[in-house]
Amino acid sequence: MKSYLEMAPEELQAEAAELKKQYRQFQKMELNLDMSRGKPCLEQLDLSMGMMDVLSSDSDMNCEDGTDCRNYGVLEGIKEAKELLSDMMENNPDNIIIYGNSSLNVMYDTISRAMTHGIMGNTPWCKLDQVKFLCPVPGYDRHFAITQYFGIMMIPVPMNDEGPDMDIVEKMVSEDEAIKGIWCVPKYANPTGISYSDHTVRRLARLKPAAKDFRIFWDNAYGIHHLYDDRQDHILEILSQCKRAGNPDLVYKFASTSKITFPGSGIAALATSPNNLEDIKEQMRFQTIGHDKVNQLRHVRFFGDIHGMIEHMKKHADILRPKFEMVENTLETNLGGLGIGRWTKPLGGYFISFDTIPGCAKQVVSAAKRAGVKMTGAGATWPYGKDPLDTNIRIAPSYPSLDDLKTAAELFTLCVKLVSVKKLLEDPDLQAQLRAEAAEQGAEAAEA
Amino acid sequence: MKSYLEMAPEELQAEAAELKKQYRQFQKMELNLDMSRGKPCLEQLDLSMGMMDVLSSDSDMNCEDGTDCRNYGVLEGIKEAKELLSDMMENNPDNIIIYGNSSLNVMYDTISRAMTHGIMGNTPWCKLDQVKFLCPVPGYDRHFAITQYFGIMMIPVPMNDEGPDMDIVEKMVSEDEAIKGIWCVPKYANPTGISYSDHTVRRLARLKPAAKDFRIFWDNAYGIHHLYDDRQDHILEILSQCKRAGNPDLVYKFASTSKITFPGSGIAALATSPNNLEDIKEQMRFQTIGHDKVNQLRHVRFFGDIHGMIEHMKKHADILRPKFEMVENTLETNLGGLGIGRWTKPLGGYFISFDTIPGCAKQVVSAAKRAGVKMTGAGATWPYGKDPLDTNIRIAPSYPSLDDLKTAAELFTLCVKLVSVKKLLEDPDLQAQLRAEAAEQGAEAAEA
Numbered sequence: 001m002k003s004y005l006e007m008a009p010e011e012l013q014a015e016a017a018e019l020k021k022q023y024r025q026f027q028k029m030e031l032n033l034d035m036s037r038g039k040p041c042l043e044q045l046d047l048s049m050g051m052m053d054v055l056s057s058d059s060d061m062n063c064e065d066g067t068d069c070r071n072y073g074v075l076e077g078i079k080e081a082k083e084l085l086s087d088m089m090e091n092n093p094d095n096i097i098i099y100g101n102s103s104l105n106v107m108y109d110t111i112s113r114a115m116t117h118g119i120m121g122n123t124p125w126c127k128l129d130q131v132k133f134l135c136p137v138p139g140y141d142r143h144f145a146i147t148q149y150f151g152i153m154m155i156p157v158p159m160n161d162e163g164p165d166m167d168i169v170e171k172m173v174s175e176d177e178a179i180k181g182i183w184c185v186p187k188y189a190n191p192t193g194i195s196y197s198d199h200t201v202r203r204l205a206r207l208k209p210a211a212k213d214f215r216i217f218w219d220n221a222y223g224i225h226h227l228y229d230d231r232q233d234h235i236l237e238i239l240s241q242c243k244r245a246g247n248p249d250l251v252y253k254f255a256s257t258s259k260i261t262f263p264g265s266g267i268a269a270l271a272t273s274p275n276n277l278e279d280i281k282e283q284m285r286f287q288t289i290g291h292d293k294v295n296q297l298r299h300v301r302f303f304g305d306i307h308g309m310i311e312h313m314k315k316h317a318d319i320l321r322p323k324f325e326m327v328e329n330t331l332e333t334n335l336g337g338l339g340i341g342r343w344t345k346p347l348g349g350y351f352i353s354f355d356t357i358p359g360c361a362k363q364v365v366s367a368a369k370r371a372g373v374k375m376t377g378a379g380a381t382w383p384y385g386k387d388p389l390d391t392n393i394r395i396a397p398s399y400p401s402l403d404d405l406k407t408a409a410e411l412f413t414l415c416v417k418l419v420s421v422k423k424l425l426e427d428p429d430l431q432a433q434l435r436a437e438a439a440e441q442g443a444e445a446a447e448a
Numbered sequence: 449m450k451s452y453l454e455m456a457p458e459e460l461q462a463e464a465a466e467l468k469k470q471y472r473q474f475q476k477m478e479l480n481l482d483m484s485r486g487k488p489c490l491e492q493l494d495l496s497m498g499m500m501d502v503l504s505s506d507s508d509m510n511c512e513d514g515t516d517c518r519n520y521g522v523l524e525g526i527k528e529a530k531e532l533l534s535d536m537m538e539n540n541p542d543n544i545i546i547y548g549n550s551s552l553n554v555m556y557d558t559i560s561r562a563m564t565h566g567i568m569g570n571t572p573w574c575k576l577d578q579v580k581f582l583c584p585v586p587g588y589d590r591h592f593a594i595t596q597y598f599g600i601m602m603i604p605v606p607m608n609d610e611g612p613d614m615d616i617v618e619k620m621v622s623e624d625e626a627i628k629g630i631w632c633v634p635k636y637a638n639p640t641g642i643s644y645s646d647h648t649v650r651r652l653a654r655l656k657p658a659a660k661d662f663r664i665f666w667d668n669a670y671g672i673h674h675l676y677d678d679r680q681d682h683i684l685e686i687l688s689q690c691k692r693a694g695n696p697d698l699v700y701k702f703a704s705t706s707k708i709t710f711p712g713s714g715i716a717a718l719a720t721s722p723n724n725l726e727d728i729k730e731q732m733r734f735q736t737i738g739h740d741k742v743n744q745l746r747h748v749r750f751f752g753d754i755h756g757m758i759e760h761m762k763k764h765a766d767i768l769r770p771k772f773e774m775v776e777n778t779l780e781t782n783l784g785g786l787g788i789g790r791w792t793k794p795l796g797g798y799f800i801s802f803d804t805i806p807g808c809a810k811q812v813v814s815a816a817k818r819a820g821v822k823m824t825g826a827g828a829t830w831p832y833g834k835d836p837l838d839t840n841i842r843i844a845p846s847y848p849s850l851d852d853l854k855t856a857a858e859l860f861t862l863c864v865k866l867v868s869v870k871k872l873l874e875d876p877d878l879q880a881q882l883r884a885e886a887a888e889q890g891a892e893a894a895e896a
Contacts (some may be wrong), residue, residue: 068493201607286597292549
């Protein structure tokens with residue numbers, strides 16, 4: 001099909017008329033589909049139903065060290081859960097705390113503690129005039145929501161194919177003492193699906209922050225969440241890189257089993273340096289007597305070891321892979337060559353990131369919604385919900401069935417076309433500009 | 449036996465010699481017993497092993513309203529868990545949020561949120577020069593630890609047979625805007641075991657605090673934790689009393705199933721007014737996507753309803769009652785009439801509160817420890833760990849077996865006698881003063 005960027009106004013108008021007709025057909029279907037959140041689907045949940053059988057009234061509820069998991073105590077988590085999650089996170093079990101059901105809650109608590117008590121003896125952030133965080137964009141809306149809730153100023157940093165733009169990160173972090181953190185989803189990032197390159201991880205580990213209490217908030221949410229067995233991203237382990245760089249305390253690393261077993265009924269973990277651990281445990285002992293050890297034991301008994309967990313993840317991949325491929329194929333079939341959208345093709349994680357031409361994302365999401373398909377709100381991937389160019393849309397293919405997903409993806413691409421055509425008709429200068437850019441990229445590609 | 453208060457120095461010395469001999473016998477036994485914390489014993493934990501069977505891989509994991517408990521969502525807790533805990537807490541399900549495994553954590557979060565964001569639009573406590581809490585004494589050490597951690601000044605308020613001294617509470621709360629809260633364990637209080645009288649609850653509900661953001665932190669930890677079926681304390685429901693008094697937002701009420709099912713693997717809850725709920729949920733949605741709904745469902749399926757829970761609590765009572773009676777009988781047999789100790793005889797909860805004569809509690813706990821019996825640290829029941837008269841000791845009879853408890857209680861009474869004899873020998877004025885007080889009390893009792 002001819003690129004929309006090359007179409008004359010009358011061609012665009014004809015196309016718009018045809019697209020509207022198709023859109024009305026979709027509206028008649030009274031769809032009610034959801035591609036908004038990274039929610040596992042029913043088949044994925046069923047994979048973990050064996051978890052409900054590993055403990056019964058006949059079970060030995062003791063840990064290997066004799067601790068009765070049913071009673072109070074063990075602030076840091078049981079030994080065997082630390083071992084399992086340390087294998088998952090590629091860290092030493094001694095560097096790990098096992099928490100409750102939500103790593104988001106651990107991140108929230110980490111910021112909250114920094115606000116009221118400061119990090120490792122530094123001034124509590126609530127006593128400072130200003131605290132800032134770097135926010136690679138597009139990024140995870142719930143990260144941005146936490147920092148916003150605590151009144152932390154968020155500074156967007158562009159993401160490229162290797163992670164956040166490190167020239168910007170290095171400069172800002174080394175110059176501004178008010179910058180206390182950076183949010184990172186380093187592997188199969190939310191929403192771009194890209195993984196940080198080794199070079200990026202090393203540069204992060206070697207940062208020279210102006211603030212002593214600057215920390216990297218390393219949310220490795222998708223560490224073993226591959227879609228393919230033969231093509232997998234691998235990222236450098238950040239704690240060991242920080243240690244090598246002489247920056248042992250620079251990072252808090254978060255993970256959970258939310259998208260491995262049951263979201264909301266998994267176990268979360270934090271890995272960090274001994275100094276940070278000491279700082280954190282000093283606070284934790286006021287907050288709780290301990291997290292749910294029975295659920296920790298349940299996870300350990302269910303998986304046995306990391307091999308069991310990896311095998312389990314292959315089953316998730318078998319369910320998710322066709323969904324990602326379905327969406328990618330639909331995008332390619334319906335939008336390929338039209339010049340009105342770019343999207344990522346991740347090897348893992350839960351999201352595809354889609355960029356419209358400038359000024360269209362909100363309208364696309366709104367058009368999809370009016371026809372019964374819920375997407376993540378446009379702008380959600382930016383701090384304060386403000387995507388300056390209004391281009392980014394997060395696609396979450398996991399939850400709907402394959403059939404529903406096909407329908408939803410068809411509708412989505414239709415909405416992209418419909419909104420884009422209108423935009424290009426309204427703004428011929430934009431069309432000319434995009435056409436020039438496309439030509440330039442084509443030339444570059446040909447050269448390379 | 450003759451009261452120690454009536455003994456001449458030479459009699460006290462003879463007694464001391466005899467007691468030392470007995471103490472050495474105990475030391476030879478190389479005991480290792482623990483009466484320090486309110487931990488359920490193994491037999492109590494076994495009562496809830498059926499919990500491990502109610503969900504299996506064949507189970508329907510949906511709530512009555514169709515919510516799949518295995519997936520993300522439902523910030524406030526599933527409907528049926530709210531119903532079960534509302535029956536337990538005597539509140540409307542609409543006034544309840546179900547949390548994770550620890551009500552202590554909910555209390556901590558409540559204070560933490562007040563520090564960083566304030567309560568219902570009032571100034572965040574971290575922005576104030578001083579924040580104070582009233583702390584009825586003796587009280588719960590973990591409450592005091594939270595307020596201390598946040599730098600809140602703690603003001604002890606004496607407990608009497610009906611609860612905190614309300615003359616003091618009313619005066620202070622109405623006059624000092626810096627007083628933002630009061631810690632209450634209203635039923636089978638930790639550690640005294642007394643329950644607040646109706647008059648006390650009404651006076652609390654009718655407080656006229658100088659601070660708009662003053663709240664009663666109502667930790668109803670032992671609401672259904674009776675020791676007897678025929679003799680039970682009942683307290684007025686505080687939320688409804690506050691509503692009647694025109695103070696609907698005055699109270700946060702906490703509870704959990706920690707000492708009903710498994711400590712650390714139960715579910716916690718908060719009941720409060722619609723205004724407070726709105727304020728809290730506004731924060732919660734940044735902190736988590738939801739708590740462990742599978743565990744909520746497990747609790748509901750295990751108990752069925754409040755009747756099931758009450759029947760379950762009778763089994764706890766059958767295990768705990770003989771332990772409490774054993775300790776009380778040992779105290780009466782060994783210390784009755786000696787004039788050197790007073791103790792409570794609670795109808796529920798987890799503790800007996802013991803008061804030595806002034807200046808003896810630390811030494812008693814230390815003597816018990818040296819002979820292999822661990823008690824709660826003396827002073828722990830007071831803010832900052834400072835019991836000004838050094839008299840209060842918390843006895844926790846739940847965890848040891850009946851045989852071990854017998855031994856531990858015998859040793860404890862021996863330590864009380866030993867330390868008291870030494871104290872009275874060192875301080876004849878104290879002996880004279882206590883003798884005069886005892887005579888006065890005897891006269892009053894005879895008159896009445």
